[in-house]
Amino acid sequence: MALRNIREDGDEILRKISKPVTEINESIEILLDDMYETMKNEGVGLAAPQVGILKRVIVIDVGEGVLELINPEIISQEGEQIAVEGCLSIPGVFGEVRRPDKVTVEGLNRKGQKVIIEGEALLARVLCHEIDHLNGILFKDKVIKFIEPEGKRRR
Numbered sequence: 001m002a003l004r005n006i007r008e009d010g011d012e013i014l015r016k017i018s019k020p021v022t023e024i025n026e027s028i029e030i031l032l033d034d035m036y037e038t039m040k041n042e043g044v045g046l047a048a049p050q051v052g053i054l055k056r057v058i059v060i061d062v063g064e065g066v067l068e069l070i071n072p073e074i075i076s077q078e079g080e081q082i083a084v085e086g087c088l089s090i091p092g093v094f095g096e097v098r099r100p101d102k103v104t105v106e107g108l109n110r111k112g113q114k115v116i117i118e119g120e121a122l123l124a125r126v127l128c129h130e131i132d133h134l135n136g137i138l139f140k141d142k143v144i145k146f147i148e149p150e151g152k153r154r155r
């Protein structure tokens, strides 16, 4: 496994639409492994364009084990939640984003098997955030209110 460089806001690759994976081969498996390695101590999710690969691949770990999804699609959503988000591609920026409270996402695992994930609360939010990356959307586009980091907050 290897760490990959995380692309940061301003890099135009983050604004492109990622392509569906048509064949799950060794390079996809390596990508999944590397994405997990790159994310694991830093965040709760990562999308392939964040490491410069325009493929519809995401990796998530909200503390319940790693979740790998290829070609993920939101097939249903309900409710609403507002919570603070950040992004490994936009260091130091945090803000409140409105998301569905529950989502059902369909995709493929690394064996090419169809998986259906039902996410609530944090998991729903992360699924939406990562799938947005595959469509060139960043969380800051959706922020209702930016939160100043502690160090910069005025007294």
Ligand code: ZN
Pocket (backbone or CB within 6 Å): 086, 087, 088, 089, 129, 133, 139
């Ligand atoms: Zn992000």
